[in-house]
Amino acid sequence: MTKHSTDLRTLLRDPSLLETRAFVAGEWVDADDGATFDVTNPARGDVIAKVADLGRAETARAVDAAEAAMKDWAARPAKERAQVMRKWFDLMMEAQDDLARILTAEMGKPFPEAKGEIAYGASFIEWFGEEAKRIYGETIPGHMADKRITVIRQPIGVVGSITPWNFPNAMIARKAAPALAVGCGFVARPAAETPLSALAMAVLGERAGLPKGILSVVTSSRSSDIGKEFCENPKVRKLTFTGSTEVGRILLRQAADQVMKCSMELGGNAPFIVFDDADLDAAVEGAMASKFRNNGQTCVCANRIYVQSGVYDAFAKKLAAAVDKLRVGDGLEEGVTTGPLINEKAVEKVEEHIRDVLDGGGEVIKGGKRKDGLFFEPTVMTGVKDDMKVSTEETFGPLAPLFQFETEGEVIAKANATIFGLASYFYAQGIGRITRVQEALEYGIVGVNTGIISTEVAPFGGVKQSGLGREGSRHGAEDYLEMKYICLSV
């Protein structure tokens, strides 16, 4: 029998969603050696669950089961897969509050934001369930009179998935949905900080009718072991990862031995540019949404805020006033807008970036200090320069650093001067400027007069060292398909 902190279990309408065993080959299992690891609530520091701590042997069994289950699952009519995925979507939305409470308890984001993530994650399951029926092939006029050419697209095979703690539901859904929709087997390894959301998704996936073995959730504190199993197991045909660029590089090197197809959603360093013809109130609203969503812990958060000199002081003042309205606290409490950071390392990163700006002559105009535990004051700083750490490193926390610029050419060059290329944002009104800037920014995503770009219908992904491939939209299915060219001699 596994142990839970009663406060979380009593918060749930359906306590059976709080699963702490791993889901392997269609069975709920403990680790072979009975090992567990603790999951803590970052807002309170208390242990909320002890979760099965699996290793490579259990992961290999999950891969075997996924390969076996694929034979039937991929052969089913797409409509049947779509019906199971629709049921999964419906069950997730019916359980939205419970799934959100589990997510808030293990990751810290405020309950309303966690509810939003559940809907966002479920939207991928809904969208790709529908897309399953539209995986078309093509016929090509033959190159010789007796040749007939067709192209078909088939599921790539067993997928290994590694995801981070910052979106413990949506990042798995954004990968599992297209993979399962096209007929792949899927083995998910969630971050050790946040396994409960993934396990709850599997509980509902099983109830929705996903066949035994097609989906496994391998919970483990030994992330590199599981990553090695995915990269070295010949039955795994695809690796999909969301996380830091540093870990992405490690996995790409490991996957190279089998020339494994990889999707990589990696780090960002998003510029957020406010031109002097911007609607300043709209720009402040967009900056708040982009910078402070998930307490700044997203790969698409504004990391550098560039403000043209004519509106710099006015924007800084308005942003500081908006930040003042944020309420830091335990995400399970009513009215809290900003939860804790995920761990001590995250707090130290924010402190390091603030100290570096102060040492360089910048100043804090709002916040700037750690609160108790893992809570941190949402912070705005002015006088930030290009040679400071925050200019090249992802803060991944609630720090809004304001850089001043004079000309369009200057800010484009600065915005592009990074190894990253995931999301970027700018606020302007002149159509000529909008057209020039959106084309000049070297990023996979450009938000124009908006600070939120995340949706299941669009291709999400980065260029340069922010990643490989796209997630969401019809392009998101391509990463889980192989193309086969058939030449028939008649």
Ligand SMILES: NC(=O)C1=CN([C@@H]2O[C@H](COP(=O)(O)OP(=O)(O)OC[C@H]3O[C@@H](n4cnc5c(N)ncnc54)[C@H](OP(=O)(O)O)[C@@H]3O)[C@@H](O)[C@H]2O)C=CC1
């Ligand atoms: N682009 C994005 O969406 C994200 C970017 N980041 C960036 O990464 C930084 C660190 O955050 P963090 O969560 O530690 O991100 P990591 O990249 O370190 O971790 C992401 C996932 O990879 C796993 N992992 C870590 N090392 C390995 C390995 N050698 N082999 C296989 N899996 C591994 C982690 O497991 P475990 O946690 O159990 O070690 C986690 O599940 C952030 O500050 C941010 O800059 C982080 C999250 C998302």
Ligand SMILES: O=C(O)[C@H](O)CS(=O)(=O)O
């Ligand atoms: O990893 C992340 O930060 C997410 O990909 C950001 S989003 O897709 O939720 O915007």
